[in-house]
Amino acid sequence: MGKKKKSKTPSTGKPSSLIDTRVIFCGDNLDQLKKLPDECVDLIYIDPPFNSNRNYEVFWGETKEKRSFEDRHASTQAYIDFMRPRCVELHRVLKKTGSFYYHCDWHASHYVKIMLDQIFGENFFQTEIIWRRTNAKGLAFRSFPNDHDTIFYYTKSNDYTFNRQYLPHDEKYINQFYKYIEPETGRRYRLADLTNPNKNRPNLTYEFLGVKRVWRWTKKRMQDAYEKGIVIQTKAGAVPAMKRYLDEQEGNPVDSIWADIPPVQAQAQERLGYPTQKPLALLDRIIKASSNENDIVLDAFCGCGTALVAAENLNRQWLGIDISPTSCRVMAKRLRDVCKMKEDEKLWRIGRGFVVRDLPRSEKQLREIPPFEFENWAVIALGGVPNVAKVGDMGIDGRIYPVSAMPKKDKGELGFMDVWYPIQVKQKDKVGRPDIDSFEAAMMREDRSQGFFVGFAFSSDAMREIQAFLKKTGKIIRPITIKDILDEQIAYKLA
Numbered sequence: 001m002g003k004k005k006k007s008k009t010p011s012t013g014k015p016s017s018l019i020d021t022r023v024i025f026c027g028d029n030l031d032q033l034k035k036l037p038d039e040c041v042d043l044i045y046i047d048p049p050f051n052s053n054r055n056y057e058v059f060w061g062e063t064k065e066k067r068s069f070e071d072r073h074a075s076t077q078a079y080i081d082f083m084r085p086r087c088v089e090l091h092r093v094l095k096k097t098g099s100f101y102y103h104c105d106w107h108a109s110h111y112v113k114i115m116l117d118q119i120f121g122e123n124f125f126q127t128e129i130i131w132r133r134t135n136a137k138g139l140a141f142r143s144f145p146n147d148h149d150t151i152f153y154y155t156k157s158n159d160y161t162f163n164r165q166y167l168p169h170d171e172k173y174i175n176q177f178y179k180y181i182e183p184e185t186g187r188r189y190r191l192a193d194l195t196n197p198n199k200n201r202p203n204l205t206y207e208f209l210g211v212k213r214v215w216r217w218t219k220k221r222m223q224d225a226y227e228k229g230i231v232i233q234t235k236a237g238a239v240p241a242m243k244r245y246l247d248e249q250e251g252n253p254v255d256s257i258w259a260d261i262p263p264v265q266a267q268a269q270e271r272l273g274y275p276t277q278k279p280l281a282l283l284d285r286i287i288k289a290s291s292n293e294n295d296i297v298l299d300a301f302c303g304c305g306t307a308l309v310a311a312e313n314l315n316r317q318w319l320g321i322d323i324s325p326t327s328c329r330v331m332a333k334r335l336r337d338v339c340k341m342k343e344d345e346k347l348w349r350i351g352r353g354f355v356v357r358d359l360p361r362s363e364k365q366l367r368e369i370p371p372f373e374f375e376n377w378a379v380i381a382l383g384g385v386p387n388v389a390k391v392g393d394m395g396i397d398g399r400i401y402p403v404s405a406m407p408k409k410d411k412g413e414l415g416f417m418d419v420w421y422p423i424q425v426k427q428k429d430k431v432g433r434p435d436i437d438s439f440e441a442a443m444m445r446e447d448r449s450q451g452f453f454v455g456f457a458f459s460s461d462a463m464r465e466i467q468a469f470l471k472k473t474g475k476i477i478r479p480i481t482i483k484d485i486l487d488e489q490i491a492y493k494l495a
């Protein structure tokens with residue numbers, strides 16, 4: 001299928017007078033959704049984290065936050081209690097003609113269904129989609145392995161967009177049914193019956209190529225089709241039939257079992273290293289089925305932005321919400337890299353590019369975000385690369401690679417580069433001498449000539465130690481306060 005021409009976005013940058021699109025909102029979706037007007041989006045997809053999938057662990061694997069988030073959704077009931085007000089808000093912002101997809105798995109799917117029936121109404125439940133997410137390997141299971149996710153599809157009324165999706169026929173089916181090949185063109189076809197099931201059609205009852213039947217078509221139409229080579233008789237006396245070409249068929253309609261979309265593989269180009277990242281093909285299908293060009297797509301738990309990228313590629317308008325500043329930065333980068341969109345307020349105002357709103361920008365907000373997010377925020381604000389492994393970071397939270405030391409292509413991982421400066425981040429009121437001591441140890445161990453230490457403030461002991469370390473070793477520790485970062489707007493430029 002040819003690529004559709006991208007339709008022009010209105011010059012105001014606002015396809016809807018109700019809401020802004022091409023925006024990533026950082027924050028709790030309950031708060032962010034409350035700011036949206038009623039009935040303003042066409043399609044909602046959500047993929048919220050569940051118990052075992054606590055956000056911060058989910059993002060980078062095992063983290064220091066493990067304990068603090070241990071009991072976040074300690075029970076299914078707590079999860080449903082967390083999700084219910086959010087789903088009520090989502091239902092409110094969905095247009096009357098809109099569609100809603102909730103992605104979950106066996107942990108809570110049955111409870112989610114009941115909750116959604118209550119919010120959307122049982123009558124507006126459309127389909128339970130089973131997405132085969134993985135193929136269980138090995139014999140370590142004492143039961144049937146859970147290999148699928150569940151996606152509940154609801155609409156807000158009976159008047160909704162649904163564009164049927166098709167899968168190409170498989171080879172076995174093609175060989176079995178489309179067994180003829182036209183010698184002149186090489187086109188595959190099958191023979192379709194032209195006889196009429198209604199035997200009481202005197203005007204369609206006639207003899208054609210020596211065979212008398214009740215036909216579907218008039219004699220004239222049959223004759224025309226025969227002359228064009230569309231109606232054929234395989235041998236004398238055989239019932240004439242119509243050629244149905246394979247290349248004119250749409251394929252098999254997609255049903256509720258989706259087994260053709262693999263999970264994001266380790267080597268996949270789209271992979272960002274986010275374990276809960278969903279495949280683009282999955283979001284493509286949902287968006288194509290339940291929206292049209294320029295419709296507005298909302299993902300209120302957008303992670304690394306799969307739904308936003310799919311929506312952008314399909315010429316839909318979109319908005320995303322995620323509570324994690326790190327996720328927001330990851331998806332902004334993805335939109336820049338993959339969709340070649342510019343993150344630029346001025347461009348966005350004239351209808352191009354996108355913006356990220358509500359990233360933490362005050363000392364107060366930064367004190368309140370989880371330590372893991374704080375570390376990432378500070379490292380990224382300095383233009384550094386956060387450590388992927390958050391446990392056992394041995395006094396280093398991130399690394400700055402000076403521009404002069406760009407990665408060598410064949411080395412791949414940044415970690416192999418020789419020139420880098422460590423960054424240590426402490427989300428405490430005052431960085432003290434012991435904090436500096438352990439950073440010095442890390443700098444000595446890694447043999448770094450320069451390092452950055454970020455905190456809200458530094459005690460005078462800490463400052464004295466930094467001077468003494470310079471005198472003794474010639475190594476520089478640069479103390480950077482959050483105020484420095486905020487005042488200089490480094491955060492805005494580099495975040």
Ligand SMILES: C[S@@+](CC[C@H](N)C(=O)[O-])C[C@H]1O[C@@H](n2cnc3c(N)ncnc32)[C@H](O)[C@@H]1O
Nearest residue numbers: 028029047276277278301303304306322323324
């Ligand atoms: C399972 S991930 C979504 C992955 C996404 N579908 C993708 O393909 O990248 C869930 C996301 O929900 C976000 N999240 C969790 N609680 C949230 C809340 N209350 N408001 C907004 N986002 C939230 C997490 O930060 C996480 O990025």
